[in-house]
Amino acid sequence: MEMNKPILQLQGLRTEFKTGSGWVTAVDDLSYSVNPGETLGIVGESGCGKSVSSLCVLRLLPEPPGRISGGEIWYGGEDLTKVAETRIRDIRGNEIAMVFQEPMTTLNPLMTIGTQLCEPIMKHQGLSRKDAMQRAHELLQLVRIPDAKHWLKGYPHEMSGGMRQRVVIAMALACSPKVLIADEPTTALDVTIQAQILALLKELQDRLGMAVIMVTHDLGVIAEVADRVVVMYAGSKVEEATVEDLFARPRHPYTHGLFRAIPDIDSITSSEGAPTRLEEIPGMVPALDAMPSGCPFSTRCPFVIERCLAERPILEEKAPGHFAACFRELS
Amino acid sequence: MFFKFVIRRVLFSIPTIVGIVTLAFLLGKLIPGDPAVAALGLDLDGASTVSQEELERVRTELGLDRPVIVQYMSWFGDALQGDLGRSSVNRESVTALILRAFPNTMFLLLTTISTAALIGISLGVFSALHRGKSADLVARLVTIVGVSTPPFWLALVLILVFAFNLNLFPMNGSVAEHGWTALVLPTASIALQPAALIARMSRSSMLEVLSQDMIRTAAAKGLGRWTIILRHGLPNALSPVITVIGFQFANLMGGAVAIEVLFGMPGLGSLLINAIFENDLKVIQGVVVIVGITFALTNLAVDLLYSVIDPRIKL
Ligand SMILES: Nc1ncnc2c1ncn2[C@@H]1O[C@H](COP(=O)(O)OP(=O)(O)OP(=O)(O)O)[C@@H](O)[C@H]1O
Ligand code: SF4
Ligand SMILES: [Mg+2]
Numbered sequence: 272m273e274m275n276k277p278i279l280q281l282q283g284l285r286t287e288f289k290t291g292s293g294w295v296t297a298v299d300d301l302s303y304s305v306n307p308g309e310t311l312g313i314v315g316e317s318g319c320g321k322s323v324s325s326l327c328v329l330r331l332l333p334e335p336p337g338r339i340s341g342g343e344i345w346y347g348g349e350d351l352t353k354v355a356e357t358r359i360r361d362i363r364g365n366e367i368a369m370v371f372q373e374p375m376t377t378l379n380p381l382m383t384i385g386t387q388l389c390e391p392i393m394k395h396q397g398l399s400r401k402d403a404m405q406r407a408h409e410l411l412q413l414v415r416i417p418d419a420k421h422w423l424k425g426y427p428h429e430m431s432g433g434m435r436q437r438v439v440i441a442m443a444l445a446c447s448p449k450v451l452i453a454d455e456p457t458t459a460l461d462v463t464i465q466a467q468i469l470a471l472l473k474e475l476q477d478r479l480g481m482a483v484i485m486v487t488h489d490l491g492v493i494a495e496v497a498d499r500v501v502v503m504y505a506g507s508k509v510e511e512a513t514v515e516d517l518f519a520r521p522r523h524p525y526t527h528g529l530f531r532a533i534p535d536i537d538s539i540t541s542s543e544g545a546p547t548r549l550e551e552i553p554g555m556v557p558a559l560d561a562m563p564s565g566c567p568f569s570t571r572c573p574f575v576i577e578r579c580l581a582e583r584p585i586l587e588e589k590a591p592g593h594f595a596a597c598f599r600e601l602s
Numbered sequence: 603m604f605f606k607f608v609i610r611r612v613l614f615s616i617p618t619i620v621g622i623v624t625l626a627f628l629l630g631k632l633i634p635g636d637p638a639v640a641a642l643g644l645d646l647d648g649a650s651t652v653s654q655e656e657l658e659r660v661r662t663e664l665g666l667d668r669p670v671i672v673q674y675m676s677w678f679g680d681a682l683q684g685d686l687g688r689s690s691v692n693r694e695s696v697t698a699l700i701l702r703a704f705p706n707t708m709f710l711l712l713t714t715i716s717t718a719a720l721i722g723i724s725l726g727v728f729s730a731l732h733r734g735k736s737a738d739l740v741a742r743l744v745t746i747v748g749v750s751t752p753p754f755w756l757a758l759v760l761i762l763v764f765a766f767n768l769n770l771f772p773m774n775g776s777v778a779e780h781g782w783t784a785l786v787l788p789t790a791s792i793a794l795q796p797a798a799l800i801a802r803m804s805r806s807s808m809l810e811v812l813s814q815d816m817i818r819t820a821a822a823k824g825l826g827r828w829t830i831i832l833r834h835g836l837p838n839a840l841s842p843v844i845t846v847i848g849f850q851f852a853n854l855m856g857g858a859v860a861i862e863v864l865f866g867m868p869g870l871g872s873l874l875i876n877a878i879f880e881n882d883l884k885v886i887q888g889v890v891v892i893v894g895i896t897f898a899l900t901n902l903a904v905d906l907l908y909s910v911i912d913p914r915i916k917l
Contacts, residue, residue: 331821333813335734363824371822376815380914381837391823426913442823 277304278346278482279328279367279450285341286323286332286506288559294340295559298324299506301342305499307449310476310483312497312514314490314529318556320506321486322372325452327352329367330359346450365395368443372455374435378427384411384438385423391445410441414471433464440472447479454486469495490529494518502526505556505567508586512593522595524572528552566597574599604909611905615898622894626887627677631670633883638666686891687884689877696888699873704892706776707858707869714789714858715851718797723843725797726804727836733809741801748798753857757791757864774866788865792857796850803846807839814838840911848904852897 286298298320305311313321326332327339328351344351346367351359371377379387388407392398398406404423411419414437427435436456443451453472457465473496476483485496493500493514500517502510502525510523521527529552554571563569566579576598584596638660639652661667665676680686686696729741764787765773771787772780811817812835820834855870862871870889877885909915 326818329822331818360824360826363822365824369822371815371819373815377819379816379820379834379838381912382834390820390825394824428914439819442819 276306278307279484280304280345281324281328281342282345283342284324284327284339284344286320286327287338287340289336289338290560292560296562297337297506297559298327301503301506301508303501303508303511305450305482305484307482308476308480310485310496310498312493312500313484313486313503314488314493314500315503316488316529316552316556319503321488321503322454324503325369325454325484325486328450328452329363329369331363331369361395364391364443364448365446366448367450367452368446368448370436370439370443370451370453370456372458374432374439374459377439378435380427382426383423384425384427384430388423388438388442388445391442395446406445407441410445411438413444413475414438414441416441432460433468436460436464436468437471440468440475444475444479448481450482450484451476452484452486455488456485457492458487458489465492472496502529505562506559507567507596508594509568509597510593510595511586516590516593520593520601522589522593522601523568523597524574524599524601525552525568526595527601528571528573574601607909608906611902615902618898618901619895622898623678623681623891624674625894626681626890627674629890630677630883630887638664681891686888689882689885691880691882691885696884699885700870700888700892703868703870703873706867707855707862707871709777710785710788710858710862710867710869711851711854713785714793714854715796715847717789718793718800718850719847721793722797722800723804723836725801726843727808727831727839729801729805730808730812731831742805745798745801745805748794749802751794753792753795754860754864756794757787757861760787760791761864774864776867784865784867788861788867792854792861795857796847796854799850800843800846803843804839807842808835811835811839837911841908844904844907844911848900851900855893855896 280302281304282302284298284301285296287294287296301320301324303311303313313325315321323332323337328344330339330351332339339352342352346362349358351362354362378384385404385407388410389400389403392403392406393400396403396406408419408423411422416422416434416437422430422434422438427438430438436459440456451472456472457468460468469492472483472485483496485492487493497514499513500511501508502517502523504525510517510521510526512522517526518530521530531552552571557563557567557570563580564583565581566572566575566584569575569579572579574597578598582598584598586594586596589595589600636657638657665673668676684697686700688695689699725741725745729738729745732738732741761773764770771783775784777784812831816838817830817834820830825834858869859871859874861867862869863875866872870892873885874889876882877889
């Protein structure tokens, strides 16, 4: 496969939820693409639509209350929003796999680790249970679970959070997917384990050559693993650039704010692991049913001008390969 | 390991069983009237017709002249050996009477609870899967009607329609006489309420489980809808449902008494009612003991089921 032809491409994705006050838009006109072997970072504050848009790729959005109300999701020659249910099932866990945020709740507490690992293997590769168990054993070794043989018969509650997340990753990698969507895979883990899991993902990606979509609210994680970054705010993409360009010169006031909200090194090391947020961006994300008519960030933007309140900025290429949706040029 | 757990739980139920046997003894002491008179098969009015010597003889025979504590020890020792005394009506061993009646009642109860569980769980899961749609509304309406229909009234209606008018099932009688058809109407009468309660719990538990992350994980693996529901959803939804089933089973013992009498089925219910009419104290005590032990064993079975389903329950 060519390296520069996207393996997955979202075009104008729009997602809505039914609420007491009618349909609200959670993801608004989102487009991005990811190439084979590439890591795309998706970053933004809580509630900006990172998870919802990721779930849409595999059509895992709970419907109702949610629905995909527009846009396309191209995978090869297929629009995943339109393919048959049987086809999307063949893709799930096989060609496109997903790792979720909460390792404590993503596994079935009543089933052995081995059985849970075998499920996608038996389903997609048609292996017998015995052969699938053999493969499950290899997978546990791949994600460096010590004493893998023993853990095949173990249960999730007997494992630590870090180990469970390794199992979840092993499960996602079971059928060597072409795309791995990792939705905050390390958020629930402590800092040392976080670093280990990220390193593991990176290594496995290099070895297996898959594309990774890394969803996070943590710019530190982005710096660690991403090649390219999409910054989301209130359901929309507000900036996109290579990780170098973004870190060298963020072009959107929101991204600017995110960088200032990163704690400095001292505060990370002094406070026993959990990174404290120092300077949060002041104000709150507007509620989905109360979006301002102009720029969605205008309620919090320190650079707001008259025009921002009346008109919605569209994404512009501010520099080669560097896009931002803002009327102003940040220096 | 599982075996050890069973042993431990059985040991834990010993105090309960001791309590039940003691309670049955106290029952004998607290019931008004002279047990010796009762033992002669007479009611209170009949007491004056027997001679004082005769009464004394029976008292001694029953050990009623000994101190209460001695009587208790002796009752307890006999009970441990399976001797619950003799019926004052026909001098038959109470244990034998109970052993004859118990299987009939158990058969009725087990048929009822299995039917109720099967229907209740299916209906609850069906309802959960159609949440908010008209199928769910209809199913919930059925459970509301089911919960609020009195079993005894239902039994009368069923007899009237299916036995009296349509002549599809026998109006009364035992399984020995009529075969399984004798079970249909009694089972239907007492299964409806537990089935409705089980359906309610299954629905809410299933809804709660279906919204959990692990269901999304199962879907993300590419598993089919029914695999997700039956292999990942249902087992996780089962614990609270089993609690309800155990509770309903215990409850059914009460319901079975009336139903057995109504349908003229031989069983603990009929035995108990007759014993009450005949003032047959030993039989009443015996039924109390056996019903109590069945309660204790039901709890034990429920706990064992939990641990079979859920590996997180520490052995
Ligand atoms: N089931 C739902 N019903 C109604 N609204 C929902 C539902 N799920 C998500 N939303 C809304 O969609 C928006 C986007 O949520 P999403 O979970 O994608 O955020 P996120 O960027 O992943 O945040 P986080 O960092 O907290 O995971 C939120 O405003 C949320 O309130
Ligand atoms: S368009 Fe205006 S309000 Fe929006 S980010 Fe740019 S400066 Fe701020
Ligand atoms: Mg999320």
